[in-house]
Amino acid sequence: MSIELKVPVLPESVSDATIATWHKKAGDAVKRDENLVDLETDKVVLEVPAPVDGVLKEIRHQVGDTVNSEQIIAIIEEGAAAAVPAPAAAAPAPVAAPAPVAPTASAKSTEELSPAGLRVATEEKIDPSKVAGTGRDGRVTKEDLVNYGKGGSTPAAAAPAAKPTPGARPEERVPMTRMRARIAERLMQSKNSIAMLTSFNEVNLSEVVKMRKALGDAFQKEHGVKLGFMSFFVKAAAEALKRYPYVNASVDGNDVIYHGYQDISIAVSTDKGLVTPVLRDVQDMSFADVEKGIADYATKARANKLSLDDLQGGTFTITNGGTFGSLLSTPIVNPPQSAILGMHTIKDRAIVENGQIIAAPMMYIAISYDHRIIDGKDAVLFLVDIKNQLENPQRMLLGL
Known part of the structure; x- marks a missing residue:
């Protein structure tokens, strides 16, 4: 059965919220009361938990989108299990099996991206491991990838870099969070x-x-x-x-x-x-x-x-x-x-x-x-x- 994940009812003093971070991506298994998404308002960050056990079937609003009270932001398939790739057909064992190769930093970073972030990384041919993440626990968000593609983000983990060029005047443009903007307004x-x-x-x-x-x-x-x-x-x-x-x-x-x-x-x-x-x-x-x-x-x-x-x-x-x-x-x-x-x-x-x-x-x-x-x-x-x-x-x- 499909369950709608909605924005909680916001108080009268809060007109809307912005999706700050998705902690799951489409296709992931979720557990009841597990925090799925953070919503940032003018005053606080609200956590939206999963109402049931199941699978996050569809995400309708991505990081950075503005949403209102009781708006549907995702669909959860109750009781479903996350899809597991079917095992490959058995093949003759090689004479000497090569040692397993550890996943690269790029592969690890790609696994943590939201669907929207993965799309941006693929279309723009960006290696997520080189992007500084501003999401929870340092995760790379869609906005981080977009800013990096425009030349506005600094690589998070570059190779041992050379010393800064003498006279360099680096700048970084980062949008205000809703809370910071509201504080400035007040x-x-x-x-x-x-x-x-x-x-x-x-x-x-x-x-x-x-x-x-x-x-x-x-x-x-x-x-x-x-x-x-x-x-x-x-x-x-x-x-x-x-x-x-x-x-x-x-x-x-x-x-x-x-x-x-x-x-x-x-x-x-x-x-x-x-x-x-x-x-x-x-x-x-x-x-x-x-x-x-x-x-x-x-x-x-x-x-x-x-x-x-x-x-x-x-x-x-x-x-x-x-x-x-x-x-x-x-x-x-x-x-x-x-x-x-x-x-x-x-x-x-x-x-x-x-x-x-x-x-x-x-x-x-x-x-x-x-x-x-x-x-x-x-x-x-x-x-x-x-x-x-x-x-x-x-x-x-x-x-x-």
């Missing part, structure tokens, strides 16, 4: 539609460092997750947002929406771009809940398993450029939110404390905010509130 939207301003402060993290050293092992033993710096910032932000509701608000036309909860987006870097999964109801979460939530999102992001629900919503964002060594930055507001907190790297710097010059672990922090609804005074006081909580962590436990 960044420009934020810059063009928000009256954005950034304020800075610095935080002495000595007390946080002491607490992590004193209780970190016990915390990990009890909760199964490390006590990091991010949970302190997330909890401090949640407490400060309660006292400065403007910072937790958003603009909708001529209205200001005040949120009576703290859903905090955490910026996570992935190979495809920056995503912001949301920790919901942070005001009710413990430090352990926050750390587990962040760890779970980080694992999902690395495996491209984030769902649209994970990314939607959020009333405030925290981004940590310090992970990559950033000392200072001006983060961009994530609309329709009205503010974003930027964390940075921790550096030992000389400060004056009780009349003495000492070295302390210091971090610059920044808040970028929508000046249409947040006054400078409120933004500065919000940042000072976070500073006070982090320099005196017990304040968070007492709601001060």
